[in-house]
Amino acid sequence: MHSTPISLPELDDLDRRILEQLQEDSSLTNQDLAQRVHASPPTCLRRVRRLVDEGVIDRQVAILSAEKLGSTxxxxxxxxxxxxxxxxxxxxxxxxxxxxxxxxxxxxxxxxxxxxxxxxxxxxxxxxxxxxxxxxxxxxxxxxxxxxxxxxxxxxxxxxxx
Structure with missing residues (x-):
């Protein structure tokens, strides 16, 4: 029985920098994200949309404090x-x-x-x-x-x- 290998998207250095920043703070504006990764805002927006479309970015969420919400x-x-x-x-x-x-x-x-x-x-x-x-x-x-x-x-x- 042969399994089909999973096709992984090609990620370059800019993609990786974008992903690092978004994992740290997904609420960044496109302008702030572009500045942090040293890219133009249109390029940054295009890359983020591609990463979402390819499923690399699965979803963006807020991480809540369980302690502050009484779920300890x-x-x-x-x-x-x-x-x-x-x-x-x-x-x-x-x-x-x-x-x-x-x-x-x-x-x-x-x-x-x-x-x-x-x-x-x-x-x-x-x-x-x-x-x-x-x-x-x-x-x-x-x-x-x-x-x-x-x-x-x-x-x-x-x-x-x-």
């Missing part, structure tokens, strides 16, 4: 399913997509079937999440949770250097 409990949850058939894995994954407390969901191997990162207000909110999203599902065999006591690093940036 981070749970790293390992989930093992009873049945690992493709349709059962897909079913569990779909259920995680609709769960607002779940920030990230990964299928992993080896070990558990999924690792989920969840952000909740407190332990009662965590217990409600576990009941609603995990233990109420008949196919969930095991749930193992780690709670963050300190976050040393949190980044959303991707290294775009060549």
């Amino acid at each position: 409990l981070t749970a790293i949850v390992e989930i093992t399913l009873d049945v690992q058939a493709a349709e059962r894995l897909d079913e569990f994954e779909r259920s995680m997509l609709t769960e607002r407390a779940v920030l990230q969901c990964y299928r992993v191997s080896p070990g558990p079937d999924f690792v989920v990162i969840a952000q909740v207000k407190d332990m009662p909110a965590y217990h409600a999440l576990v009941h609603r999203a995990f233990t109420a599902q008949a196919n969930v065999r095991n749930v193992r949770t780690f709670f963050s006591v300190h976050r040393a690093k949190f980044e959303t940036r991707i290294d775009v250097r060549a």
Whole structure:
């Protein structure tokens, strides 16, 4: 069985500088961005539009402070399913997509079937999440949770250097 290689877009130095700046602050005006990357505003705007069109820039968001919003409990949850058939894995994954407390969901191997990162207000909110999203599902065999006591690093940036 042969897999088709993913076609990666060609990125030059200017594209990389633009991406670095936008990862730092996506609210920059085109004028400010152009100045920071040493390009003309029309060139910069054209490049950003191309990066969006090619899917390199997936979306632009605001990163909120969980602490300031009262959502201070981070749970790293390992989930093992009873049945690992493709349709059962897909079913569990779909259920995680609709769960607002779940920030990230990964299928992993080896070990558990999924690792989920969840952000909740407190332990009662965590217990409600576990009941609603995990233990109420008949196919969930095991749930193992780690709670963050300190976050040393949190980044959303991707290294775009060549």
